[in-house]
Amino acid sequence: MNLSFEKKVALVTGAGSGMGLSAAQAFAAEGAAVALVDTNESAVRTAAEKLAASGHKAIAVRCDVSDEAQVKAMVEQTVATFGRLDAAFNNAGIQSAVSEVADASVEEFDRVNAVNLRAVFSCMKYELLQMRKQGSGAIVNNSSLGGLVGIAGRAIYHAGKHGVLGLTKSAALEYASRGIRINAVCPGIIDTPMVAGMLASQAEAMKEMMRDVPIGRLGRADEIAAAVLWLCSPSASFVIGQALAVDGGYTVR
Numbered sequence: 022m023n024l025s026f027e028k029k030v031a032l033v034t035g036a037g038s039g040m041g042l043s044a045a046q047a048f049a050a051e052g053a054a055v056a057l058v059d060t061n062e063s064a065v066r067t068a069a070e071k072l073a074a075s076g077h078k079a080i081a082v083r084c085d086v087s088d089e090a091q092v093k094a095m096v097e098q099t100v101a102t103f104g105r106l107d108a109a110f111n112n113a114g115i116q117s118a119v120s121e122v123a124d125a126s127v128e129e130f131d132r133v134n135a136v137n138l139r140a141v142f143s144c145m146k147y148e149l150l151q152m153r154k155q156g157s158g159a160i161v162n163n164s165s166l167g168g169l170v171g172i173a174g175r176a177i178y179h180a181g182k183h184g185v186l187g188l189t190k191s192a193a194l195e196y197a198s199r200g201i202r203i204n205a206v207c208p209g210i211i212d213t214p215m216v217a218g219m220l221a222s223q224a225e226a227m228k229e230m231m232r233d234v235p236i237g238r239l240g241r242a243d244e245i246a247a248a249v250l251w252l253c254s255p256s257a258s259f260v261i262g263q264a265l266a267v268d269g270g271y272t273v274r
């Protein structure tokens with residue numbers, strides 16, 4: 022099993038918190054130079070400084086991934102700093118309010134999916150421009166259990182997360198024979214600041230969802246990071262276009 026990222030460069034969006042932060046720390050621990058990307062500049066700066074202080078190579082990049090020009094600049098800054106791009110975890114995402122479709126708005130649809138879907142496309146586009154030049158690389162997109170099943174009241178979020186899997190599978194086929202692997206993770210309910218917010222603001226809906234988690238607990242961010250690192254590593258060299266559920270059994274019921 023080879024999980025080493027020595028001499029490799031990794032980029033993580035949404036690295037200021039939750040699964041993104043955990044994945045960035047895990048990439049660094051395995052030897053990668055890491056670009057930590059987020060709209061929350063102080064969070065990524067603090068995290069990058071901590072990594073640098075313990076001997077890792079890390080930069081913080083302020084970037085709103087829903088803005089294509091910022092995404093282009095962010096990938097270019099990463100490559101200018103570290104010379105290449107070997108792994109990317111397109112993870113930044115936001116939640117949507119619980120609402121049935123008839124009461125939801127196109128403005129909310131566009132707000133959420135500018136980040137959760139369109140930005141994954143933009144990030145892949147600029148990452149792949151670099152990886153295509155290199156003839157190597159691995160990308161993991163963060164979808165969700167919401168990419169695999171529907172839940173009443175969550176159509177806007179689930180539409181974007183299903184879309185991420187469509188992007189993942191189609192792009193995976195384009196690059197499979199050119200040394201670039203693209204996959205997705207589909208986390209279940211993970212104990213992050215996003216879920217803490219949902220537990221507070223959508224207590225009833227969340228209680229109902231939690232009843233459907235066979236393992237009987239929330240997931241941890243490091244359990245998702247472990248899957249992301251494996252998918253980006255040479256150990257997953259034959260894994261292409263998969264949507265890997267890491268969900269405590271939620272989607273196998």
Ligand SMILES: NC(=O)c1ccc[n+]([C@@H]2O[C@H](COP(=O)([O-])OP(=O)(O)OC[C@H]3O[C@@H](n4cnc5c(N)ncnc54)[C@H](O)[C@@H]3O)[C@@H](O)[C@H]2O)c1
Binds near residue numbers: 038114215
């Ligand atoms: N927590 C869960 O249970 C869960 C389950 C399935 C999927 N997900 C997905 O996992 C991903 C990470 O979620 P998390 O729970 O770690 O959330 P989180 O809120 O803890 O972290 C998300 C990070 O993304 C950043 N971000 C938000 N919008 C951004 C933008 N436009 N540009 C750049 N950065 C931006 C935030 O500042 C934050 O640091 C999201 O895509 C989310 O939809 C979460």
